[in-house]
Amino acid sequence: MRVVLAEDLFLLRDGLVRLLQAHDFEIAAAVESGPELAAALAELEPDVAVVDVRLPPTHTDEGLQCALQARRKRPGLPVLVLSQHVEQLYARELLADGSGGVGYLLKDRVFDAEQFVDAVRRVAAGGTAMDPQVIQQLLARQAGDGRPLARLTPREREVLELMTQGRSNAAIAGRLVVTERAIAKHTANIFAKLGLEVSDDDNRRVLAVLAYLDHGR
Amino acid sequence: MTIDTKSGNGRTKGRGIGLAAVRGLALALVSLPGAVLCLCLSLVSLALIPIGVGLVTTPYVLTGVRAFANWRRVLAAEWGGVRIPPAYRPLPRGANPWTRTFGMLRDPATWRDLRWLPVDMTAGFVTALLPAVLLFYPLEGIAIAAWMWRLLDGDGGYWYGFVRVHDQSSALGAGVLALVLLFFAHFLTPRLLDAHFRLTRAVLGSNQGELAERVRVLTETRRDAVDTSAAELRRIERDLHDGAQARLVAVGMDLGAIEALLDKDPAKAKELIAQARRSSVEALSELRELVRGIHPPVLAERGLGDAVRALALRLPVVTEVNVDLPGRAEAPVESAAYFALSEVLTNAVKHSGADRIWVDLHHADGHLRATVTDNGKGGAVIGAGSGLAGVERRLGTFDGVLAVGSPAGGPTMVTMEIPCALS
Numbered sequence: 001m002r003v004v005l006a007e008d009l010f011l012l013r014d015g016l017v018r019l020l021q022a023h024d025f026e027i028a029a030a031v032e033s034g035p036e037l038a039a040a041l042a043e044l045e046p047d048v049a050v051v052d053v054r055l056p057p058t059h060t061d062e063g064l065q066c067a068l069q070a071r072r073k074r075p076g077l078p079v080l081v082l083s084q085h086v087e088q089l090y091a092r093e094l095l096a097d098g099s100g101g102v103g104y105l106l107k108d109r110v111f112d113a114e115q116f117v118d119a120v121r122r123v124a125a126g127g128t129a130m131d132p133q134v135i136q137q138l139l140a141r142q143a144g145d146g147r148p149l150a151r152l153t154p155r156e157r158e159v160l161e162l163m164t165q166g167r168s169n170a171a172i173a174g175r176l177v178v179t180e181r182a183i184a185k186h187t188a189n190i191f192a193k194l195g196l197e198v199s200d201d202d203n204r205r206v207l208a209v210l211a212y213l214d215h216g217r
Numbered sequence: 218m219t220i221d222t223k224s225g226n227g228r229t230k231g232r233g234i235g236l237a238a239v240r241g242l243a244l245a246l247v248s249l250p251g252a253v254l255c256l257c258l259s260l261v262s263l264a265l266i267p268i269g270v271g272l273v274t275t276p277y278v279l280t281g282v283r284a285f286a287n288w289r290r291v292l293a294a295e296w297g298g299v300r301i302p303p304a305y306r307p308l309p310r311g312a313n314p315w316t317r318t319f320g321m322l323r324d325p326a327t328w329r330d331l332r333w334l335p336v337d338m339t340a341g342f343v344t345a346l347l348p349a350v351l352l353f354y355p356l357e358g359i360a361i362a363a364w365m366w367r368l369l370d371g372d373g374g375y376w377y378g379f380v381r382v383h384d385q386s387s388a389l390g391a392g393v394l395a396l397v398l399l400f401f402a403h404f405l406t407p408r409l410l411d412a413h414f415r416l417t418r419a420v421l422g423s424n425q426g427e428l429a430e431r432v433r434v435l436t437e438t439r440r441d442a443v444d445t446s447a448a449e450l451r452r453i454e455r456d457l458h459d460g461a462q463a464r465l466v467a468v469g470m471d472l473g474a475i476e477a478l479l480d481k482d483p484a485k486a487k488e489l490i491a492q493a494r495r496s497s498v499e500a501l502s503e504l505r506e507l508v509r510g511i512h513p514p515v516l517a518e519r520g521l522g523d524a525v526r527a528l529a530l531r532l533p534v535v536t537e538v539n540v541d542l543p544g545r546a547e548a549p550v551e552s553a554a555y556f557a558l559s560e561v562l563t564n565a566v567k568h569s570g571a572d573r574i575w576v577d578l579h580h581a582d583g584h585l586r587a588t589v590t591d592n593g594k595g596g597a598v599i600g601a602g603s604g605l606a607g608v609e610r611r612l613g614t615f616d617g618v619l620a621v622g623s624p625a626g627g628p629t630m631v632t633m634e635i636p637c638a639l640s
Contacts, residue, residue, distance in 0.1 A: 053518070060518040085505050085514045088530040089523060108501050111494055137531060 001124060002028040004046040006037040006063055007082070008055050016050065016110065023117045034062035041070040041077070048124035052107075053083040053090065064090055075099050080123045082107050091134045095210055100203040103129030103166070119166075128166035128206045135164045138213045148194050156193075159186040164209045234352060234403060237410045240296050241348035244413065248289075248345055252338035255282045259331055272314040279321045282330050286421055289337075297414035304423040326423065333420040344413035351402035351409070358395025362388050438613040445611070449511075456507050464500035468493045516555050520545045521585075524555050525576060534566050534574055534591075541579040544639030553615050554585060554635055557608045561589045561631050564604050569593025569629055585635045595627035605631070 003025045007013040010032075017030050029040040033056040041049060049070070055062040067079040080103035081094060094102040103123040109131065110116050119129035139161060142149045152160065162172045169187065173180040187205075191198050196208050255278075262278040265271030283305060293299045306324045321327050357365075358377055366375070366388035375382045377391040378398075471493035478486040508514065516524035522540035529536035545551065558576070565574055571593030578587050599605045599621055609619045617635035 054514075085509070087515055087527045089515065089527040108498050111498065141530075141533060141535075 001048065001121075002026045002044070002046045003120070004028050004037070004040045004044055004049045005030040005051075006032070006034075006040075006049070006055060006066070007052045008032045009052075012052075012107070012110075019110070019113055019117070020050075020120070023113075025120070033057060034066050037063065037066045038070065041066070042073070045074075048078040048080065048120060050080045050082065050120065053081055061090070064093070068093060071097060071099075071102075076101050076126065078123045078126065079103070080105065080120055080129065082110070086131045086133045088134055088137055091130060092214065095128070095207070098207060098211075100128060100207060101126045104134065105129060105131045106133060118171075122166055127203050128210075130165050130206075130210075132161070132165060135161050138164070138210075142213050151193050152190060156186050156190050159183060160190050160209065163187065163190075164206055164213070166206050234406045237406045238349045238352035238402075241345045241406070241410050241413070244292070244345035244410075245342050245349065248337050249342045251285055252334045252341070255285050256331070256334040256338070258282075259334070266318065272318050276314065276317045276321060279327055279330075282327075282334070286330050286333065289417060290421070293414040293417055297411055299411075299414040299418050301418045301422040302428075304428075329421055329423065333417070336416065336420045340416055341413060344409055344416060348402075348406040348409045351398065351406050355395040355399035355402060358391045358398065362392025362395065366391070434613075438610075438616075441610045442614040453507065453511065456503070460503040461500040461507070464496045464503070468496045468500070471496065512552060513555065516551060521551045521554055522578060524551075525558055525578060528555075528559055528562065529574075529576060532562060532566055532574070534571060536562070536574040536576060538576045539578065542585075542639065543580065546580075546585055546635075546637045546639055550585065550615055550635055550637045553611055553617070554587060554633070557611050557617075557619075557633055558587055558589065560604050560608050560611075561633075564597070565589060565591045565593065565629065565631075568597070569595075569627070571627075571629075580637075580639055583636055583638065585637050585639075587633050589631045591627070591629050593627050593629055594625075595623045595629050596625045597621055597623035597629050597631070608633070 001024075003020055005013065005016055005020070005027060007016060007030075013030055013032065017027050021027060028044045028046045029036075031037050031040050035057075037049075037051065037055065040046075049067065051063045051067050053061050053064045055066070064081060067081060071077050071079060075097065076099045078101035079094070081090070082105055083090070084107055086104060086106050091104045094104055101123055103119055105116070105119060109119070122129050139149065139157065149157075158176065159172055162175060167175070169180050169183045173183045176183070188198065190196075194209070194212055196212055258278045259282055262271050262274045266275060283303075287303060290301045290303060293301055303326070305326045306320070312320070361375075361377055361382055366382045366385070378394050380387060380391045380394055382388050382391050471489045475486045475489045475493070478489065513524055513528075515527040520542070522542050525540065526538045529538045546554070558578075562574065562576070565571060569591045571591035573592050575590045576587070577590075578585075580586070597605065599609055599619065605619065605621060612619055612633055612635060615635050615637070617633060620632045620634075621629070622632075623629040
């Protein structure tokens with residue numbers, strides 16, 4: 001699997017390259033600025049891009065803008081955005097086109113190599129990988145009185161949280177140490193309570209939940 | 218010197234009167250022709266602007282007027298102890314005659330100069346001349362009383378004031394009048410000169426009251442700004458010291474222990490590695506919070522509009538944000554506005570009991586205007602230990618103002634306005 005990597009800090013870029021290579025990714029390019037990233041995304045057509053939000057020359061949200069632009073040119077281009085901080089505002093912009101294949105994670109998540117590589121694979125496969133912080137903020141907002149979310153049991157909320165991060169039923173079951181069938185039952189309950197259509201497609205499932213959380217207020 | 222003052226008081230005073238009279242005479246001799254010349258040249262030059270000649274001459278003439286006025290400012294300070302601070306706006310250097318001329322004409326100080334010239338040639342002239350007259354006229358009277366009446370005794374006598382001098386006794390009368398005048402001159406001469414300088418200040422000086430008030434406000438807001446930034450630095454230092462720094466030290470210690478345990482007790486080492494990782498994650502999240510408190514990332518990356526949108530997304534109350542900003546303000550202004558809004562929003566969430574908040578952000582007439590409205594229970598006031606007083610102080614540094622409309626029962630509307638330009 002070919003990866004384009006954009007990160008301006010040498011230490012972190014080097015670490016990411018080694019981490020990804022250790023997990024059998026091919027590094028098509030490892031760049032350190034916005035214009036280089038834009039060129040690499042256009043020319044190399046990678047399977048997935050791992051991009052830092054803040055990149056030279058502007059040191060603002062150059063990386064995010066590059067990723068969004070590349071996705072407009074090539075819809076569905078899988079992009080995993082890394083950031084020193086996560087903002088719902090940016091998460092929404094990434095999810096806005098509804099074509100999936102996006103991730104938005106805190107840089108710290110790299111510490112857990114297995115989970116991080118799993119997230120890259122999920123995004124590359126067209127799924128989503130949202131940082132738990134974004135999801136928690138979303139859920140905290142939505143959990144007010146009288147909203148459908150308030151009717152979920154604590155266990156269902158836990159499942160919902162993992163589901164909106166982009167995990168499959170199998171992954172959630174593994175995480176919560178229960179059977180996959182139990183998770184399937186929980187998800188069915190969640191969809192019923194939130195009034196969402198059940199879908200087998202992992203990606204559509206997450207997007208439906210996110211769309212609900214975003215607009216269902 | 219100080220011992221001398223008492224004994225030499227009379228002499229000093231006498232010299233003071235003489236000095237005031239001489240200075241007054243000099244001032245009168247200069248102010249009348251100087252002011253008349255300046256005024257005439259200015260009027261002619263201004264009148265010639267429509268045919269273009271005035272565009273070239275006006276800057277020079279007005280610069281001359283300024284020099285004249287500045288010289289008088291110096292005299293007022295040196296002779297009368299009256300300080301008249303000049304308040305001219307700096308002129309754009311090397312600009313074309315048009316901008317130079319109109320730049321000067323737009324400066325209120327220029328118009329104060331031009332207004333001052335007729336005053337100086339009339340009232341200024343009189344107040345400058347009178348001290349000399351008051352001193353020298355009695356000298357003439359005394360001279361008459363002494364012997365000079367003989368020279369002046371023409372047909373019908375010589376009038377000194379209201380005394381007709383025709384013989385020695387009437388000359389003595391004139392002498393008495395001279396002494397009375399001299400007595401008044403003793404009081405009036407320095408005061409008249411003082412009056413002259415005060416008159417100059419009243420017309421030529423900028424509005425002192427307004428200026429003093431402005432200085433007071435600036436001094437106060439500067440002190441507030443310095444206090445807040447010092448407190449902020451202390452908070453940051455403390456947070457770093459107690460938080461991230463301590464955790465990184467712990468990570469280092471854990472790593473040291475791991476190094477030692479690696480061979481002896483791998484299981485224990487593994488446990489410590491997990492602990493070190495947790496510490497580093499916590500250190501990172503603390504640093505992140507710290508950065509958010511100093512300069513929020515979205516503010517740095519996207520500017521005020523999106524920063525407030527992102528802020529609204531984190532609030533537990535549904536918040537609608539309306540932004541109409543065609544550009545970005547300067548970073549300090551953006552930051553002040555952001556933290557002020559953040560404080561107001563936090564207040565609204567904590568105290569208003571509202572379930573909906575509206576934020577409106579726009580720029581008009583050189584002002585950044587932000588309005589926060591909620592549908593809560595109202596009753597918010599500035600002061601009384603509320604966070605709003607802090608917001609007001611924060612905005613004050615930038616000449617911003619805060620207005621709160623919050624009748625009991627709601628709704629609450631907080632408006633802030635900061636003068637600034639967008640880029």
